[in-house]
Amino acid sequence: xxxxxxxxxxxxxxxxxxxxxxxxxxxxxxxxxxxxxxxxxxxxxxxxxxxxxxxxxxxxxxxxxxxxxxxxxxxxxxxxxxxxxxxxxxxxxxxxxxxxxxxxxxxxxxxxxxxxxxxxxxxxxxxxxxxxxxxxxxxxxxxxxxxxxxxxxxxxxxxxxxxxxxxxxxxxxxxxxxxxxxxxxxxxxxxxxxxxxxxxxxxxxxxxxxxxxxxxxxxxxxxxxxxxxxxxxxxxxxxxxxxxxxxxxxxxxxxxxxxxxxxxxxxxxxxxxxxxxxxxxxxxxxxxxxx
Amino acid sequence: xxxxxxxxxxxxxxxxxxxxxxxxxxxxxxxxxxxxxxxxxxxxxxxxxxxxxxxxxxxxxxxxxxxxxxxxxxxxxxxxxxxxxxxxxxxxxxxxxxxxxxxxxxxxxxxxxxxxxxxxxxxxxxxxxxxxxxxxxxxxxxxxxxxxxxxxxxxxxxxxxxxxxxxxxxxxxxxxxxxxxxxxxxxxxxxxxxxxxxxxxxxxxxxxxxxxxxxxxxxxxxxxxxxxxxxxxxxxxxxxxxxxxxxxxxxxxxxxxxxxxxxxxxxxxxxxxxxxxxxxxxxxxxxxxxxxxxxxxxxxxxxxxxxxxxxxxxxxxxxxxxxxxxxxxxxxxxxxx
Numbered sequence: 001x002x003x004x005x006x007x008x009x010x011x012x013x014x015x016x017x018x019x020x021x022x023x024x025x026x027x028x029x030x031x032x033x034x035x036x037x038x039x040x041x042x043x044x045x046x047x048x049x050x051x052x053x054x055x056x057x058x059x060x061x062x063x064x065x066x067x068x069x070x071x072x073x074x075x076x077x078x079x080x081x082x083x084x085x086x087x088x089x090x091x092x093x094x095x096x097x098x099x100x101x102x103x104x105x106x107x108x109x110x111x112x113x114x115x116x117x118x119x120x121x122x123x124x125x126x127x128x129x130x131x132x133x134x135x136x137x138x139x140x141x142x143x144x145x146x147x148x149x150x151x152x153x154x155x156x157x158x159x160x161x162x163x164x165x166x167x168x169x170x171x172x173x174x175x176x177x178x179x180x181x182x183x184x185x186x187x188x189x190x191x192x193x194x195x196x197x198x199x200x201x202x203x204x205x206x207x208x209x210x211x212x213x214x215x216x217x218x219x220x221x222x223x224x225x226x227x228x229x230x231x232x233x234x235x236x237x238x239x240x241x242x243x244x245x246x247x248x249x250x251x252x253x254x255x256x257x258x259x260x261x262x263x264x265x266x267x268x269x270x271x272x273x274x275x276x277x278x279x280x281x282x283x284x285x286x287x288x289x290x291x
Numbered sequence: 292x293x294x295x296x297x298x299x300x301x302x303x304x305x306x307x308x309x310x311x312x313x314x315x316x317x318x319x320x321x322x323x324x325x326x327x328x329x330x331x332x333x334x335x336x337x338x339x340x341x342x343x344x345x346x347x348x349x350x351x352x353x354x355x356x357x358x359x360x361x362x363x364x365x366x367x368x369x370x371x372x373x374x375x376x377x378x379x380x381x382x383x384x385x386x387x388x389x390x391x392x393x394x395x396x397x398x399x400x401x402x403x404x405x406x407x408x409x410x411x412x413x414x415x416x417x418x419x420x421x422x423x424x425x426x427x428x429x430x431x432x433x434x435x436x437x438x439x440x441x442x443x444x445x446x447x448x449x450x451x452x453x454x455x456x457x458x459x460x461x462x463x464x465x466x467x468x469x470x471x472x473x474x475x476x477x478x479x480x481x482x483x484x485x486x487x488x489x490x491x492x493x494x495x496x497x498x499x500x501x502x503x504x505x506x507x508x509x510x511x512x513x514x515x516x517x518x519x520x521x522x523x524x525x526x527x528x529x530x531x532x533x534x535x536x537x538x539x540x541x542x543x544x545x546x547x548x549x550x551x552x553x554x555x556x557x558x559x560x561x562x563x564x565x566x567x568x569x570x571x572x573x574x575x576x577x578x579x580x581x582x583x584x585x586x587x588x589x590x591x592x593x594x595x596x597x598x599x600x601x602x603x604x605x606x607x608x609x610x611x612x613x614x615x616x617x618x619x620x621x622x623x624x625x626x627x628x
Contacts, residue, residue, distance in 0.1 A: 030407070036407040036410070091592075091595060092595060094353055095595055097353065097407065098545070098588065101541050101544070102541070102584055102585075102588040105541060105584050106585065109581040109584070110581065113581075219538075220418070223411075223415060223418055226411045226415075227411075259426065261422075261425075261426030261428070262426045263422075264422045265418070265422035265426070268415040268416070268419040269419060271412065271415055272401070272416065272419070275403055275412055276399065276403075279403035
């Protein structure tokens with residue numbers, strides 16, 4: 001029993017890290033631009049499918065394929081920001097919402113046409129099992145956790161200590177004031193989209209390597225990212241890490257001890273319960289939330 | 292002037308009656324059974340979208356879980372019929388009760404959030420519902436769903452298991468829905484709900500119980516959604532979770548937006564477009580879903596307030612032409628009311 005719990009906790013931490021990666025991009029984008037960027041899920045699956053195509057179909061080496069697919073999906077994210085969202089910023093909020101959802105479903109359909117509805121996976125580079133007590137972790141999964149934390153730590157440093165980080169935080173607090181004080185709004189939002197999309201790309205690669213990717217994965221993953229974002233509140237990097245882990249743990253423990261069939265629903269249940277008691281997010285520190 | 296307004300009112304009433312008569316004789320006019328099927332589906336969707344209209348159009352909260360209520364209504368009445376042999380009427384009543392219960396349970400946590408957050412939380416509820424419908428195979432039949440026997444009741448002597456008979460049943464519900472929404476929005480409660488949409492703080496400062504109004508509107512949307520679901524269930528006599536997935540939440544949103552929310556006829560136009568358009572795009576076969584999405588997004592962006600607004604303008608203009616004595620401004624005022 002305790003072995004199983006330990007094993008599921010490890011699995012939860014690994015998948016929770018993926019949710020954190022998505023939620024981080026979503027939270028920055030929502031904070032800076034007030035957009036619920038549903039097409040973030042599309043960016044994730046684009047990276048996953050490109051990674052699959054480069055490694056399995058074209059037979060390239062893993063490392064350059066990963067880098068290339070992350071670059072490609074970053075470009076996709078930037079294009080979305082420049083040509084879809086930016087011209088719409090002056091229109092009613094609900095139109096941006098529909099645009100974002102619309103892009104998600106269009107990319108879903110395109111992915112199904114190109115790669116088919118069957119699940120696909122990338123063969124992970126090294127899958128040597130490591131035994132932690134009675135539980136098992138593969139080297140690849142360990143690498144995923146370590147890379148996740150390194151990336152998130154880097155992001156935290158970026159937000160805290162650099163000029164770009166200050167601009168992003170300023171923009172999230174007050175767009176107009178930031179503009180007056182000389183923050184280049186367009187450039188900053190492009191950078192936020194770039195960083196967020198790169199994180200999403202990393203997540204897509206990890207997801208395709210560890211689990212499997214289907215065209216509808218984008219929608220499910222982006223919704224879990226939003227769930228984490230709402231659960232913890234906006235613009236809180238350590239909080240987002242904890243939220244992602246909560247989501248991952250609840251899912252893997254729920255799937256094992258309650259029922260595998262409802263795996264996707266436990267996280268949403270936690271979200272709805274959290275809304276009942278802490279509607280502003282679990283770790284809300286009175287940050288300004290722009291709806 | 293009063294006589295002019297009265298004449299105009301009569302004219303509008305006459306047109307409404309003509310439309311109703313056309314709808315009553317529609318099964319005689321539309322001889323292709325398939326088109327009648329699409330019309331029945333559009334009317335069911337009209338009831339569904341009218342529910343969405345109450346929460347999105349009049350209260351200003353963009354709900355993404357209308358499709359989940361549709362599913363809940365369908366499964367509630369379907370399961371009661373399959374397991375307990377309940378009839379159509381009892382099934383619809385049970386769906387209403389279920390709508391009230393689930394609407395309240397979900398309304399409490401989700402209405403504490405605003406704006407995009409509310410939409411995302413309700414979308415999460417739709418995903419939750421879909422997973423439960425698909426996962427609880429012991430009760431719901433899982434991904435395959437289940438079938439029920441056709442309804443045995445009849446209406447005015449026309450058996451309801453025929454397409455024509457069912458058309459009249461759905462038509463009655465659609466007319467009741469439009470009357471209900473009209474009465475509701477004109478009432479004191481309806482004005483309070485609209486006040487919440489315009490400015491929550493102001494509404495609360497003049498004594499409107501904001502949360503109660505939001506919950507009421509959400510419950511109404513849930514009940515109308517569940518009625519539509521029950522009607523759908525007994526029309527097709529089969530249900531599976533696939534029709535209640537998150538993609539269809541997008542379709543409900545689009546039906547509302549395309550028609551124009553916050554108006555009475557907007558949901559009707561939107562529902563007909565959302566049901567008929569994919570059929571028109573049959574030629575594109577494989578790319579149908581994709582083309583549908585793109586076409587609808589273009590419509591939403593070309594007409595951000597739905598197709599109703601230009602139609603209202605045209606209507607006002609036509610009325611002004613017919614009753615020349617009144618100037619256009621007055622007519623505009625009247626139509627904006």
